[in-house]
Amino acid sequence: MHIHFDKVYYEPDALKYELGKKLQDKYKDLSWVEIESHNRIPELTAANNRDFPKLKRLLIIGIRKTHKYVENHKVSDWLVPYTSSGCRAMCLYCYLVCNYNKCSYLRLFVNREQMLDRLLKKSFTAKLQTFEIGSNSDLVLENIITGNLNYTIERFAREGRGHLTFPTKFDMVKPLLNLDHKGKTIFRMSVNPQDIIRKIELGTSQLYPRIQALNDVAEAGYPVGLLIAPVILIPGWKKLYAELIELLADELSEKVKQQGFIEIILMTYSFVHNAINTEAFPNAVKLLDKDAMTGRGRGKYSYRNDVRAEAEAFLREKLSQHLGTMPIWYIS
Numbered sequence: 001m002h003i004h005f006d007k008v009y010y011e012p013d014a015l016k017y018e019l020g021k022k023l024q025d026k027y028k029d030l031s032w033v034e035i036e037s038h039n040r041i042p043e044l045t046a047a048n049n050r051d052f053p054k055l056k057r058l059l060i061i062g063i064r065k066t067h068k069y070v071e072n073h074k075v076s077d078w079l080v081p082y083t084s085s086g087c088r089a090m091c092l093y094c095y096l097v098c099n100y101n102k103c104s105y106l107r108l109f110v111n112r113e114q115m116l117d118r119l120l121k122k123s124f125t126a127k128l129q130t131f132e133i134g135s136n137s138d139l140v141l142e143n144i145i146t147g148n149l150n151y152t153i154e155r156f157a158r159e160g161r162g163h164l165t166f167p168t169k170f171d172m173v174k175p176l177l178n179l180d181h182k183g184k185t186i187f188r189m190s191v192n193p194q195d196i197i198r199k200i201e202l203g204t205s206q207l208y209p210r211i212q213a214l215n216d217v218a219e220a221g222y223p224v225g226l227l228i229a230p231v232i233l234i235p236g237w238k239k240l241y242a243e244l245i246e247l248l249a250d251e252l253s254e255k256v257k258q259q260g261f262i263e264i265i266l267m268t269y270s271f272v273h274n275a276i277n278t279e280a281f282p283n284a285v286k287l288l289d290k291d292a293m294t295g296r297g298r299g300k301y302s303y304r305n306d307v308r309a310e311a312e313a314f315l316r317e318k319l320s321q322h323l324g325t326m327p328i329w330y331i332s
């Protein structure tokens with residue numbers, strides 16, 4: 001996959017780091033705009049919602065200064081702010097929009113050594129822990145620009161304790177296949193019906209390549225998981241998700257089926273998403289469904305309890321019929 005950017009905004013100190021220098025060379029043909037902080041770029045904050053796709057074509061380079069780990073109790077013990085936040089793709093429900101609003105463009109942080117040093121130290125502080133490093137961006141996509149995953153997986157395998165994990169919607173896993181990972185990185189592939197990927201997960205990898213990528217990483221010895229997320233209850237959802245699960249049963253390798261686990265997350269949407277999508281993608285599928293959703297405070301919407309219960313029962317039944325060997329770790 002070729003990733004194109006229009007322009008780079010950068011903190012000058014970032015260019016003192018090895019990765020900063022590498023990026024400077026890689027994108028030397030683009031125009032570079034100096035900024036004081038990756039968190040404060042007034043001309044971008046002032047942009048209109050309809051400029052969202054244009055903003056996504058910008059690359060921001062800086063130094064991560066906040067390193068606060070957040071406790072988590074799903075697949076990992078900690079959510080770790082890592083080498084990027086934001087993303088070049090444009091999934092219409094992307095959770096990052098809640099944090100960054102229309103400024104959810106890709107920001108790369110060049111101080112990866114410092115971040116991993118910290119993580120390695122933390123990995124020795126308690127029982128075996130799992131660190132989620134991909135909760136702020138898509139690291140497989142980031143990796144083809146920075147190579148950070150390769151660096152992280154191998155160094156953690158040598159020097160760390162416990163596990164790393166990250167989810168992805170991308171298939172560019174070739175660089176990861178021959179790494180010496182020692183089984184310490186759990187790779188989780190996120191899937192949705194192809195029709196939803198095409199209309200809603202704009203700029204991500206298609207379904208078949210994602211399935212193939214998951215088979216490949218499992219074959220390369222990584223522990224793996226499958227995320228059916230976010231489940232979006234658009235008209236015809238039962239047919240779409242039933243077909244998806246049947247397809248997964250046909251296409252996933254025996255290794256994934258025997259060793260992998262499943263997570264299911266129903267979509268959360270928000271007022272901010274709705275405002276941006278209505279202006280930036282006026283012809284896109286409408287995700288705010290006032291009949292099936294309810295406000296959850298702070299402008300967020302999620303499916304009503306009875307609607308969720310129906311979806312959950314449906315998915316559990318289909319999964320037990322077709323992918324019964326894969327445990328469902330949670331549905332949220």
Ligand code: SF4
Pocket residue numbers: 086087088089090091093094095096136137138169201204
């Ligand atoms: S791939 Fe993930 S991080 Fe990127 S836009 Fe989609 S949901 Fe957001």
